[in-house]
Amino acid sequence: MTDLTEAMSISPSVPEPGVVARSTPRVTLADSPSKHPPETGPTGEAVFDVRNLSVRYGDNVAVAGVSMEIHKNEITALIGPSGCGKSTVLRCFNRMNDIIEIARIEGSISYHGVDLYGKSVDAVEVRRRIGMVFQKPNPFPKSIYDNVAFGPKIAGFSGDMDDVVRDALERAALWDEVKDRLKTSAYALSGGQQQRLCIARAIATNPDVLLMDEPASALDPIATLRIEDLMQDLKHDYTIVIVTHNMQQAARVSDRTAFFNIRVDDQGQRTGYLVEYAGTGTIFTNPNQQATEDYITGRFG
């Protein structure tokens, strides 16, 4: 049995043992004319290495044959039409599909070289290191403070919880708006604030990776921009994978983009697959595949 407080350090200044420190050189918007990293240059190390991943729900293969690498301190966007399996793939990264009884996973995902679905891997430990933000803001029906404190609390954190809550809320750019009402219900916040609260909740356990499943789809344009700005700040500390159906959003925020599409077989079974994965600049200006170009130019989807 691992000592929880040791296995999971909460303070952002102390990197978690075993997980590489977050000190990759930053690519700031001001420094480079294009906000995307040079695509031929040295890339960050791979956080995830996906090999031939397929997910089936019962008899239905939702997505098949996905291979891709997710790089450290980058924002990777998964885009594609509804039903292409992009959310399904995202939910494999923190074993969220485990809670769906009929879901079966084939192929492999390694996380810093460790097989995420290996026999000795505990899904709960995985989710403490790989946080998730969902499509609709889903705060717990509790106070703002308790929402943020829940993750560290169940992880056995025993230090100053007030500091952890404040730090997470500050990093989620919500502190100033809620500092005087931490004990009020999270349900009293606006949709955009709730989503930032969910981001604060996700980073309160000091994860290594943040998975975001269409985090702005239920928000208005202004709240969406705040979330996007926030993602740019957060990528210095975290590796971010975002699913979005909004192509402009993918173009605005991501460093790499994976385009998924749907294949329909003779029996009418619809299966998602990865069409193309490259730097966001390439995908949006010079895609390799006709399907990608058709999708991003709005010819379908």
Place this chain on the structure above:
Amino acid sequence: MVVSAPTTTEIVAQHLAGKRVPIGSIVFRAALLMALLTSLLILVTLLTSITAGAVPTFQERGLDFITSPLSLDPATAGVWSGIVGSAGIAALVTVIAFPLGIGTAVYLEEYASRGRLTNLLRTNVRNLASVPSIVYGLLGLAIFVRVVNLIGLSGTSSGRNILAAGVTMAVLVLPIVIITTSEALRAVPQTIREAGFGVGATKWEVIRHQVIPSAAPGILTGAVLAIARAFGETAPLLVIGVATGFFAAAADATFVERVTGSYTALPVVILSWSKQNDVQFADTLAPAAIVVLLAMLLTANAAAIIIRNRFDRNQQ
């Protein structure tokens, strides 16, 4: 003579003018109002006739009526034995039916895999809820009274005591607790569970810290329904041998003697009083006992509402 063409305004005004009398609507509305008034009238009649009968008793006897034991003399008879019996039954129901029922529902909803067996179980729990209470009384007589005898807790009552009655009532309300808890758990949005798993909670932590607190108001509502049912049921108690005559536990009876000895319950007291030859029992004492029973039920309801509001405060 030139007839000027009607203006657009005149034409529109003509078309829009309505003389329709919505007869169907009026009749329907009147019927609904009648339904409401009829229900109200029944309720008001019930309450006034009971209160009218009860007021003299409370005026003459005051608290003495509550704290006196059963007696053959209407001038000294009170409901204390009934209150003690009903409270004991309610306590046993709380201790037995709530943990069992809530536990069953949490297992069925959160852990059991969706399949034929689970569905079969669910359907049968629903069926159990509609089994007439007298059947539970027979079950209590056949099993619980005997078990109480077997394990030597029969005291002077040959097993016809509060223990057997409480367990029988607990079994009777168990389906209610399971069904209401199941529904409350099912109403908790899946997104709350995902959020819990997403921050690295185990299944138990998600259930314990998020799902059950979110479902608590619904679970409590079920608990109140169950307690109310246990307070009001009479038939099963008659079957398993509740005392319907006049007895009083000795004033110096120990706790064990009270638990293992003969007992009665408030609704049974009301029943036996309303059958007495001395009409004073039926005319003044029984209504007063009904008021006491209603007061106990309302107190239980109020307590549940207060607890529920405390849970709700963070959920709005």
